[in-house]
Amino acid sequence: MTAASLADRVVAGDSRSVARAISLVEDETPAGAQLIRDLYARTGRALLIGVTGPPGAGKSTLVDRLTAELRRRGQTVGIIAVDPTSPFTGGALLGDRVRMGAHHADPGVFIRSMATRGHLGGLARATSDVALMLDAAGKDVVIVETVGVGQDEVDIVRTADVTVVVLVPGAGDEVQALKAGIMEIADIFVVNKADREGADHLAHSVSALLSLQTFAPGAWRPPIQKTEATTGTGVVELLDAVDRFRAQSANLRASRQRERQTMRLRDLLAREFFRHVERTLPPEELHAIADGMAARTIDPYSAAADIMRRVMASAPPKPTLAS
């Protein structure tokens, strides 16, 4: 199968081809890069919703409910579940098959789990590239779900078109949310498991924190939506809030798309740069420099400056176009 025909099948929305395209992109293969080149002009239409929050907040269930409501409204949905995984288990604990549950027979829903480890080129870039494939495949909405604790995971959702931060009442959870550094990235707050004791208190705490912020006149002020994901209570209202945000924030969406593009560009540049470093300095020489640093015969800043001089002085890569 050539990359071109695979690209055509992705655009046609064929699930198996989308799955294969995602793998090629996720594994950073040359064929994956070519797919992005080929399909890039066909992307940019999907709404990217980021959903994050502390572990145990009920994000997966909420995303399933959101998906059901989106489907009811006639939208097709792609879901990227970013799962921290362990090599011990050999893959995502919450695998695609488990997640597929409710939407198994629905061709309008595509679910993909991504491991957080092993993305040397950057988890945020990998997620973003996978989202592009779902976008190219014609999904109206792409939901990216992460556990909002690490910086990488926060970065992923921060540049979504809409960012939903899911909190949950219970001992320590409020502090957890604050510690996770995810409060400031929310466009919409969700207090999930709203039937639990402490839900009102949590909503008030978030409201109090928001009142410390200054909002420009007419600027979006993140609403706080209570939900019970297990029953679906509040999910319609949550999606309405997403729609309101989308309608109000065209400028914001453009600036976030720019941020996403810049992030992707930086990532690709770094990768290109390190390939060039590897061409200039064989691995054994890099190891020798690292050993010299370990032995304290050279300091890291001098080593880096020295390598930079050599890399930049080496022949530039051949232009493929007149420049």
Add this chain to the structure above:
Amino acid sequence: MTAASLADRVVAGDSRSVARAISLVEDETPAGAQLIRDLYARTGRALLIGVTGPPGAGKSTLVDRLTAELRRRGQTVGIIAVDPTSPFTGGALLGDRVRMGAHHADPGVFIRSMATRGHLGGLARATSDVALMLDAAGKDVVIVETVGVGQDEVDIVRTADVTVVVLVPGAGDEVQALKAGIMEIADIFVVNKADREGADHLAHSVSALLSLQTFAPGAWRPPIQKTEATTGTGVVELLDAVDRFRAQSANLRASRQRERQTMRLRDLLAREFFRHVERTLPPEELHAIADGMAARTIDPYSAAADIMRRVMASAPPKPTLAS
């Protein structure tokens, strides 16, 4: 105060100077880079202990207990607490002052909290550089404590000389630890809050997971140490396990130090490279390219290749030494 005299004061172990040096290094100032150059040959002596685990595992209390025991054994200690923070709160929730508690009056202990956000140059590098300052200041042991959920946080402790993974019995915590992808980085497991129901079960689960791994003959097999950090139970045994690991793993320590150096070198190279990109392409031009990507007039791979050509073809930075 000149950088040289600050370096001398750091080596003399003056706490205020160490604090200032850490700030200069953490903020990626030129003075910080100079400090690392000046002090690098004086480093490499401290034992770096990484402590990680899920939120709420009692890591901070355990680190305090470990510190007390290390002090009893005549060792000086530096602690770097990597705290996810929120701009809402304006800093680390668990600030240095709170943490100082038990060791406030002890000049043999230096505690520093580091925020996870805002380290564009890389949290792992920033942490590593702060550890260097504590190393140069003559601390015998440097403990780096992180919440082991994000990839960054895992990377930080993964390259420590000894990595301690702290688990805690309780609903979902085991799965949490697995999901966090931190199982495979442990040199020593701690089951903290060992008086709680489920502690034995958790220890057995970890043991069962370990039995799935193949260990070479004579290779270190991570022990599982039960502790009660609040009372100090098991902390002596934990530190004994650290000593045993240290005695058995000289080769491993060398390879991790190399990994740490390589990581630092890559990070510095990436930073140098992006400075060069910024010198070659003014920000408005980079923005225009990102906008072109957003408008789908150019794909990211073609944009990156184009920028690389221009950057590499531009005049290399002036050598400061004959090369």
